[in-house]
Amino acid sequence: KAGVTQTPRYLIKTRGQQVTLSCSPISGHRSVSWYQQTPGQGLQFLFEYFSETQRNKGNFPGRFSGRQFSNSRSEMNVSTLELGDSALYLCASSAESPSTEKLFFGSGTQLSVL
């Protein structure tokens, strides 16, 4: 089985731009969670999607949004980028419920905002 695939691997943007990150979960997995990883804060939960519906959302501003498609692939979008958005963005998939099942993580997208 292929693992969780995140694209692109690296991104460099400037302040004010917007960016879209993509995540393809393991085949058959319907839940996708997104996290922001920074050296000082660890992993901060962004949101979780299941069958195209957002089930939970973390404490991030509205500039951070996401969606999930019918094939379970997910995208997250950050608009009006700020320097503080520089981070590693990780997605993780699970079959149904991330709170009770093992999470499978992708290698992440490293976003640098200049």
Added chain:
Amino acid sequence: GDSVTQMEGPVTLSEEAFLTINCTYTATGYPSLFWYVQYPGEGLQLLLKATKADDKGSNKGFEATYRKETTSFHLEKGSVQVSDSAVYFCALSGGGGYQKVTFGTGTKLQVIP
């Protein structure tokens, strides 16, 4: 809300030394507890988990016991190897349908030969 506190790193040990990484948590209800490991340049991988009080999770020589009375889930290994060098994350899921896993800030472990 739910939170996880881990000891700050980095932790530097010599090969074959004993490892303890402390983790305490705050949660309502009866959370499940996890340890994930992140090797350089990779995503996180589940190392072990425990779903109820007094459960012991174990894998690859690592162990952690779910202590409800002290709200702790410390990670231990009797003899570390250079290949154990990585960042270790303690995490919890609060259940209750919240579909969310809360992670600690991570502890970097460096094992020197």
